[in-house]
Amino acid sequence: xxxxxxxxxxVKLQGERVRGLKQQKASAELIEEEVAKLLKLxxxxxxxxxxxxxxxxxxxxxxxxxxxEDSKLIYDLKDQGGELLSLxxxxxxxxxxxxxxxxxxNIKRYHIAKVYRRDNPAMTRxxxxxxxxxxxxIAGNFDPMxxxxxCLKIMCEILSSLQIGxxxxxxxxxxxxDGMFAICGVSDSKFRTICSSVDKLxxxxxxxxxxEMVGEKxxxxxxxxxxxxxxxxxxxxxxxxxxxxxxxxSQNKQALEGLGDLKLLFEYLTLxxxxxxxxxxxxxxxxxxxxxxxxYEAVLLxxPAQAGEEPLGVGSVAAGGRYDGLVGMFDPKxxxxxxxxxxxxxxxxxxxxxxxxxxxxxxxxxxxxxVLVASAQKKLLEERLKLVSELWDAGIKAELLYKKNPKLxxxxxxxxxxxxxxxxxxxxxxxxxxxxxxxSVTSREEVDVRxxxxxxxxxxxxxxxxxxx
Amino acid sequence: xxxxxxxxxxVKLQGERVRGLKQQKASAELIEEEVAKLLKLxxxxxxxxxxxxxxxxxxxxxxxxxxxxxAVREKVFDVIIRCFKRHGAEVxxxxxxxxxxxxxxxxxEDSKLIYDLKDQGGELLSLxxxxxxxxxxxxxxxxxxNIKRYHIAKVYRRDNPAMTRxxxxxxxxxxxxIAGNFDPMxxxxxCLKIMCEILSSLQIGxxxxxxxxxxxxDGMFAICGVSDSKFRTICSSVDKLxxxxxxxxxxEMAVLLxxPAQAGEEPLGVGSVAAGGRYDGLVGMFDPKxxxxxxxxxxxxxxxxxxxxxxxxxxxxxxxxxxxxxVLVASAQKKLLEERLKLVSELWDAGIKAELLYKKNPKLxxxxxxxxxxxxxxxxxxxxxxxxxxxxxxxSVTSREEVREVxxxxxxxxxxxxNFYYGTTPFxxxxxxx
Numbered sequence: 021x022x023x024x025x026x027x028x029x030x031v032k033l034q035g036e037r038v039r040g041l042k043q044q045k046a047s048a049e050l051i052e053e054e055v056a057k058l059l060k061l062x063x064x065x066x067x068x069x070x071x072x073x074x075x076x077x078x079x080x081x082x083x084x085x086x087x088x089e090d091s092k093l094i095y096d097l098k099d100q101g102g103e104l105l106s107l108x109x110x111x112x113x114x115x116x117x118x119x120x121x122x123x124x125x126n127i128k129r130y131h132i133a134k135v136y137r138r139d140n141p142a143m144t145r146x147x148x149x150x151x152x153x154x155x156x157x158i159a160g161n162f163d164p165m166x167x168x169x170x171c172l173k174i175m176c177e178i179l180s181s182l183q184i185g186x187x188x189x190x191x192x193x194x195x196x197x198d199g200m201f202a203i204c205g206v207s208d209s210k211f212r213t214i215c216s217s218v219d220k221l222x223x224x225x226x227x228x229x230x231x232e233m234v235g236e237k238x239x240x241x242x243x244x245x246x247x248x249x250x251x252x253x254x255x256x257x258x259x260x261x262x263x264x265x266x267x268x269x270s271q272n273k274q275a276l277e278g279l280g281d282l283k284l285l286f287e288y289l290t291l292x293x294x295x296x297x298x299x300x301x302x303x304x305x306x307x308x309x310x311x312x313x314x315x316y317e318a319v320l321l322x323x324p325a326q327a328g329e330e331p332l333g334v335g336s337v338a339a340g341g342r343y344d345g346l347v348g349m350f351d352p353k354x355x356x357x358x359x360x361x362x363x364x365x366x367x368x369x370x371x372x373x374x375x376x377x378x379x380x381x382x383x384x385x386x387x388x389x390x391v392l393v394a395s396a397q398k399k400l401l402e403e404r405l406k407l408v409s410e411l412w413d414a415g416i417k418a419e420l421l422y423k424k425n426p427k428l429x430x431x432x433x434x435x436x437x438x439x440x441x442x443x444x445x446x447x448x449x450x451x452x453x454x455x456x457x458x459x460s461v462t463s464r465e466e467v468d469v470r471x472x473x474x475x476x477x478x479x480x481x482x483x484x485x486x487x488x489x
Numbered sequence: 490x491x492x493x494x495x496x497x498x499x500v501k502l503q504g505e506r507v508r509g510l511k512q513q514k515a516s517a518e519l520i521e522e523e524v525a526k527l528l529k530l531x532x533x534x535x536x537x538x539x540x541x542x543x544x545x546x547x548x549x550x551x552x553x554x555x556x557x558x559x560a561v562r563e564k565v566f567d568v569i570i571r572c573f574k575r576h577g578a579e580v581x582x583x584x585x586x587x588x589x590x591x592x593x594x595x596x597x598e599d600s601k602l603i604y605d606l607k608d609q610g611g612e613l614l615s616l617x618x619x620x621x622x623x624x625x626x627x628x629x630x631x632x633x634x635n636i637k638r639y640h641i642a643k644v645y646r647r648d649n650p651a652m653t654r655x656x657x658x659x660x661x662x663x664x665x666x667i668a669g670n671f672d673p674m675x676x677x678x679x680c681l682k683i684m685c686e687i688l689s690s691l692q693i694g695x696x697x698x699x700x701x702x703x704x705x706x707d708g709m710f711a712i713c714g715v716s717d718s719k720f721r722t723i724c725s726s727v728d729k730l731x732x733x734x735x736x737x738x739x740x741e742m743a744v745l746l747x748x749p750a751q752a753g754e755e756p757l758g759v760g761s762v763a764a765g766g767r768y769d770g771l772v773g774m775f776d777p778k779x780x781x782x783x784x785x786x787x788x789x790x791x792x793x794x795x796x797x798x799x800x801x802x803x804x805x806x807x808x809x810x811x812x813x814x815x816v817l818v819a820s821a822q823k824k825l826l827e828e829r830l831k832l833v834s835e836l837w838d839a840g841i842k843a844e845l846l847y848k849k850n851p852k853l854x855x856x857x858x859x860x861x862x863x864x865x866x867x868x869x870x871x872x873x874x875x876x877x878x879x880x881x882x883x884x885s886v887t888s889r890e891e892v893r894e895v896x897x898x899x900x901x902x903x904x905x906x907x908n909f910y911y912g913t914t915p916f917x918x919x920x921x922x923x
Contacts, residue, residue, distance in 0.1 A: 097616075098605040100647065105548050107585075107606075118553055121545045129556070134585065138609065150584050162847035169830075170847075177837065291830040293838070350545065389577040405678075412575055412686065419577035422671035422679075438577075 027064055034058045093138045107136035111155045112310075112346070112361075119159055119357055120350035126160025126357075128167075132366075148367065157361030159347070165281055168314050168342060168360045169288035175318055175338050175362050176294045184372045186321040187337065189297055190254070192304035193282055194311050194341070196263075199275025200302070203268045204246040206239070213237050218251050221303035222319070226252055254301040257286035281314060306339075313342035314360070320372075337365045337372075385439040390482045392440050393420045394431040396447035396457075401425070403446045407456070407474075411444075414475045416484070418444075435461045442478065496534055503527045550650030550658025556811035561798050562791075566641060566663075568690045569789060573639040573665055576683055581638050583623040585645075589613040595622050595774070602646045616645035620664045621771065621786075628668055628782055629775035635669025635782075637676075641791075657792060666786030668772070677767060680787045684763050687789060693797045696762070703766075762790045762797075810864040817865050818845045819856035821872035821882075826850070828871045832881070836869075843869075860886040 038054050095107040108114055111131045119127070132154045141149050156174060158167040172189060179187045197215065206214050217233045226248055233239040233247070250269075253259060260283050269275045282300060289295045304317055318338040340362030347357040377384055393408040395401070401424045411418040419440070421431055428445070435443050445457040445466075455468040458477060469477045479485075507523050547553055554562060573580075592603060592615050604616040617623055620640045628636070641663045650658050665683060667676040681698060688696045707720075715723050765787030772782040802809055818833040820826070826849045836843040844865070846856055853870070860868050870882040884891045 096607040096609065098607045100605065102647070103548055117545065121547075121553075122555075127556075136585075138611070150586075158847075160847070163849045166826075166830075166845075166847040166849075173834065173837070288830055291827055292834045352545075386579045387577045388574045401675075405675075409682065412682070415575070417575045417577065420675075422667075422669070422675040424672045424675075 027061065031058070031061045034061055090137075095136045095138055109137060110135050111153050111363075112157075112343075115155070115157060115159075116346045116350050116359075119347050120352075124159070124357070126162075128158045130154075130156045151367045154364040154366045155361060156363075157359055159357050159359045161358055165284045165288055165314075168281075169285055169292060171340060171360055171362045172285075172289060172298065172316060173292045173294055175316070175340070175364075176297050178364060179318055179338065182369060182373070184320065184337070184369060184376065187297070187318050188299055188321055189294075189316055189318045190299050190301040190304045191282065191285070191314065191316045192301055193278035193314050195274040195278035195313065196282070196302070197305055199269060199272035199278065200250050201247070203272055203275075204250070205243040206247070210237065210239065214239065214247070215305040218247065218303050219305040221251060251303040251305075254299050254303070256295065256298070256300065257283065257290075259300050260286060278313070285314060307341075310343045310346050311341040312344045315339075315341035316362075335365075335368060337368055339363055339365070383439060387419075387438055387440075388417050389419050389438065389440045390417045391419075391442040391444050391478055392431060392435050393418055394428060394443050394445045395426065396428050396445050396450075398425040400446050400448070400451075403451065407444065407446060411475065411478070414479075416475065416478055416482075432461065442481065444474065444478075493534075496530065500527070500530045500534065503530055548658070550648065552657065557809050558795070558799070560809050560811050561795055561802070562661075565691065565791060565794055565798060569663055569687055569791070570639070570641070572683055572687045572690065575686075576637075576679060578637050578639045578665060581624075581627065581640055582642065583617070583620075583627060583640070585643070586614040586616050587623060587626065589615045591626050591775075592618060592622060599646075602648055604645045604647055618646060619644050620662050620788075621666075621768075624664070624666060624668075625771040625775050625784075628772050629777075633668070633782070635671075637667045639663075639665045660792045663789040663791045664786060665788075666784055668782050668784045670783055677785045680765055680785055684765070684787050684789075688762065691794060691798070693762070693794060693801065760790075760793060762793055764788055764790070808864060812844075812863055812865075813842050814844050814863065814865045815842045816844075816867040816869050816883075817856060817860050818843055819853060819868050819870045820851065821853050821870050821875075823850040825871050825873070825876075828876065832869065832871065857886065 034054065034057055038051065038058055041051050041054055090109070094109050097105040097107070111133060115129075115131065118124075132152065134150050135153050136150055139147060139149055141147055156171065158171065160167075172191075175189060198211070201211060201214060214233060214237065217229050217237065220229055220232075230241075230244045230248060233244045234241050260279055263269050264276070264279050264283070269279075286295060286298070286300075289298055304315060306317070307315070316339065317336045319336050340360070342358070342360040344356060344358040346359065348354050351357075391411065393404050393411065395404050404420050408418050408420045421434060432443065434440070441461055443459045443461055445459060447457065450457055450468065453468070455470055456474050457466050458469045458474065458481075459466040503523070503526055507520065507527055510520050510523055586606060589605065590613070593600065596603070596618055599618070603618050606614040606616070620642060624638070624640065627633075641661065643659050644662045645659055648656065648658055650656055665680065667680065669676075681700075684698060710720060710723060765785070767783070767785040769781060769783040771784060773779045776782075816836065818829050818836065820829050829845050833843050833845045846859060857868065859865070866886055868884050868886055870884060872882065875882055881894055882891055883894050
């Protein structure tokens, strides 16, 4: 291995030598001599190696480290003689690969796409094997906590706009957890497993969590108690300040860093007007594999559930955090690109919105058609085709029934089922008079409109701008 | 794991030490000694770990979409979807993989191009090859007798990719179909109307739609004396009919008459940008009772259209915006981050698309440069004096004109000025004078 590196270095130097001689227009003999030396060196390297382009180190541990045991949930494609492929498990690893591949140092991007996991599906609870992920990330070296604050602002804006109920965003920091466990006496090797117990505090009582840590995970009871003193706390910026004064925690460098950043974060969140939605929660400890700083999770405070139906349960609808080390794992030079981001749990949100619409008995339209072109008598297909084409050309959303001689009643029924608000009725008499009957489907009110005014009238009624969209 | 990290750190430090010595031109012996130590440390890391490399690339025949390419894609899909909606189409989505048995036997010789998933102990799966078979499966599964739907999604073929010519292994298909028993040729005519509307709106040049009918071809070959067995071969000589899927009664192909090509570049060639036809027998293959649902539809060749639109934008030297940001909130002096955060938050809450630089004390010049590069039309500059006076400097990035606005009116002022200066041009912009 050392020999190889030395050899590669020699090849490089010899190559430069040859180039130099050519530039200086040295004698042909001399150049030929040095070129021969170069070729000999290259031959020693061996043919295969020189074909390796874009080589970078990505130990299987990278993917293992990201997905851990979950890597058994990855869908592989059959080996059909070409490259070995797998379906993406999330959007974060592809993002890191994209940044490293394009040598980007900063970008603010969103990505909404399906990901694939060979999980045990629980479709009633919104757990599928193919499902949407909705990621937003800011990559780059910036002044502390500004992009982090924007991520939280975005999360709040989205959850408010979706109108799925009140929500709370829990915030914590990996370094605070690390420091807290260290001063409580948790060994490095137990870190992850203790985290996963602590994280259950949002669903079960402290007693149960403590029993799991002591009884199942072999943690000393005193250590568990010390942990308990911390993780049951949550609050606003005042809690941050309180912990900054904590005699033990303030001795821990990591925890201090985390607390300092959270203090700054709260300042920014207040300027963004969302501090009332944020809770600093020391029990937030999930999904820590690659987070390196602030972490957050949004939960609905009250899931609207139908009477008699199992509620979707307390569950997160969005989560995220800072992960400064991931891109470095892909970059050949290990160059770090700090990242902070969030992921919206859209599948869960789909279910909630669907439930809500059912509860409100709101009919969901599946088309946007504004007007049906109908005929009152037989043999008017030509007129219908001509008229609907005029409407399409004017940018109006219109349909007609695919029947030569449809009954008016059927055409009206079609409108009611599809929620089409207007129907333009062509009739023999009206044709002679040069008008179309424009009818509102819900109110049944009708008015005769001159053929040449029809487009404008429909646009006026549907609130469309008069120019073509 | 901790040991490894420590070791890697030692290697790093030793490497720096060696570099330092070389720079200082220390004695050759000393350098050699330290280099030997470095190599020993590296050896301890172990050969295997450092050899575990993979190639940083997307799989063969696939590509990432950069922000610029996404902007083109979004615009093209917007035109297409608007048209589908104008004609009252619903939209569906299906999983990216189907049961292998669903796809088997539907694609003839092309079946060897299907991507299979590895047998991992569950159902045998394959990636969808097109959107038509999933559509037929959907109709049969839900016992639907009629629907007008569009579906835009990626499909997968283990083809020989020719990426310069827009042939990928993963690519978008953009299908519109009308299924159901209707009076003859009305839905067929609407499909052709849709194809024409889309190709016109895309403004990619003049086009022609070629139309034929499978029954005419059948009859023609019959009276000319072509045996049934030779039908497909003869067809493919006559035209590339074998590219269009089986059971086509009528074939329609939309061909670009003149592909705009860059000087010196190989033109995309006269090629089809859309195709379709009537296929009455497909759903019957899935239905347990063999119930037929007549279908007619079209498919837009969006990958080719992406390339054409990209080429056109380059030729016109039109800059493609990758964001829709309307205003950058900037500061003229130091220590104004708080005001910037407050103001940008107000703009967001009012629905205005705004950004700020993630720096505590950015230089005004850098902020203006950021606007120029990203195509952001307006910049709202906070300054110490202006704060005292209760105003914000609103400046047009291209014309450099300044407008002083009262701080409280800024939101409504913003909206008014947008309409006055620019309207919203999310896709592309040319430097305009306000």
